Amino acid sequence: MEDKFDTLMNCVVKDKPERGLTITKKPIPSELKDDEVLIKVNYTSVCGTDYHIYSYDDWAKKRLKLPFTAGHEFSGEVIKMGKGVTRVQLGDIVSAETHIICGTCEFCLRGEGHICENTKIIGVDTDGCFAEYVRIPAMNCFINSKDANPIHLSVQEPLGNAVHTMCHFDIENKDVVVVGCGPIGLMGVNVSKAYKAKKIIAVEVNDYRCKKAKELGADVVINPLKEDVIARVLEETSGRGADVIGEFSGNKQAIEKAFKYLKAGGGLSMLGIPSQDIDVDVANDIVFKGARIYGVVGRRIYDTWYQVKDLIDKDLLDFDKIITHVMPMSEVHKAMEIMGTGNSGKIVLIPGE
Numbered sequence: 001m002e003d004k005f006d007t008l009m010n011c012v013v014k015d016k017p018e019r020g021l022t023i024t025k026k027p028i029p030s031e032l033k034d035d036e037v038l039i040k041v042n043y044t045s046v047c048g049t050d051y052h053i054y055s056y057d058d059w060a061k062k063r064l065k066l067p068f069t070a071g072h073e074f075s076g077e078v079i080k081m082g083k084g085v086t087r088v089q090l091g092d093i094v095s096a097e098t099h100i101i102c103g104t105c106e107f108c109l110r111g112e113g114h115i116c117e118n119t120k121i122i123g124v125d126t127d128g129c130f131a132e133y134v135r136i137p138a139m140n141c142f143i144n145s146k147d148a149n150p151i152h153l154s155v156q157e158p159l160g161n162a163v164h165t166m167c168h169f170d171i172e173n174k175d176v177v178v179v180g181c182g183p184i185g186l187m188g189v190n191v192s193k194a195y196k197a198k199k200i201i202a203v204e205v206n207d208y209r210c211k212k213a214k215e216l217g218a219d220v221v222i223n224p225l226k227e228d229v230i231a232r233v234l235e236e237t238s239g240r241g242a243d244v245i246g247e248f249s250g251n252k253q254a255i256e257k258a259f260k261y262l263k264a265g266g267g268l269s270m271l272g273i274p275s276q277d278i279d280v281d282v283a284n285d286i287v288f289k290g291a292r293i294y295g296v297v298g299r300r301i302y303d304t305w306y307q308v309k310d311l312i313d314k315d316l317l318d319f320d321k322i323i324t325h326v327m328p329m330s331e332v333h334k335a336m337e338i339m340g341t342g343n344s345g346k347i348v349l350i351p352g353e
Contacts, residue, residue, distance in 0.1 A: 011337075012332050013067050013130075017056060020056075026131070029135040031306055036085070037141060039094060040077045040133055041074050041129050041133060043349070044073060044153045048182065068128070069128050069130060070128050071129040071131070073098070073158060074091055075092060086103065092141070094143055095141075097140045097157045098303070099114065141272070151348055152319045155346050156308050160299035163307050165246045165296045166192050171192055174244055175201070176200055176245070177261070178248065181204035181212065183345050185246070186213060186264070187317075187346075189218050194317055201222065203249075204222075205225050210303060212321065242263055243267070244267045248271050255270075255278050263293075265290045266291060271296040291334075325345075328350050329353065
């Protein structure tokens with residue numbers, strides 16, 4: 001590889017303050033800091049954040065500093081290392097914890113790097129992996145089993161979000177509700193199945209996702225446009241409500257209803273980000289219920305990653321149903337438009353094509 005470091009690579013950049021992405025070429029990163037590695041990207045998957053970047057919505061307008069290479073979910077091979085790197089070796093198959101943390105703030109020092117106050121995000125604050133090669137800190141590499149399917153390994157980062165959300169509270173032999181079955185919510189359904197939840201109830205309005213949730217292990221699927229969600233959840237849980245709720249939708253009405261069907265003493269893990277204020281009866285739906293509310297930020301570093309690795313190594317997940325599209329990176333615009341319809345699970349791109 002050494003003789004190729006001065007050549008160009010294909011990549012996808014966000015360089016214009018408008019809808020869309022640009023397919024272009026950039027130099028393969030050749031200069032590494034002592035703590036960095038260069039990775040040949042085998043597969044990269046599309047995230048909801050990437051769609052926000054593509055559509056250039058209000059969040060993107062406020063958050064992004066152009067230009068940069070997009071993408072943050074991938075699997076690939078370490079092909080070059082900075083002289084101070086000891087965490088990985090050449091040839092390791094890795095994925096990336098996408099939160100670059102400082103390691104020195106109060107939260108990092110107490111083992112809660114997922115809420116590091118100085119976090120930077122790969123593919124948002126730094127150049128990402130919608131490219132044939134990506135340069136990242138070695139500390140952000142997670143070493144995978146070499147015999148695992150590299151396509152599956154490329155979706156570990158969002159899978160970690162699903163695991164973090166659904167497994168903060170014990171779900172084995174419990175009644176759980178997954179609210180919002182986008183790609184990560186669908187993973188939440190499958191994770192609940194893998195961790196032996198007693199009954200899995202999915203709440204979703206999109207017919208494609210309702211069907212997919214059923215395929216991935218939901219015992220009951222409720223469409224709130226057609227049914228009374230609160231009444232149906234109570235009916236399915238002997239009138240007491242859900243032991244654990246994983247909130248992936250960020251929808252105001254869905255969140256407000258979730259508080260109503262949360263069981264006394266139950267746990268509500270919240271990953272979805274609402275764009276409106278939420279009205280909650282704090283006295284009756286939190287205090288007197290003894291409810292436990294948990295905000296989910298990324299993945300616990302690296303506890304969640306080892307949970308994900310265990311699920312993959314033991315073949316406990318239905319990746320053939322989670323990943324619905326695999327296409328060349330050159331078709332990134334098509335991938336984004338498919339994601340925008342809501343009629344997909346995870347979409348994986350192949351950088352070299």
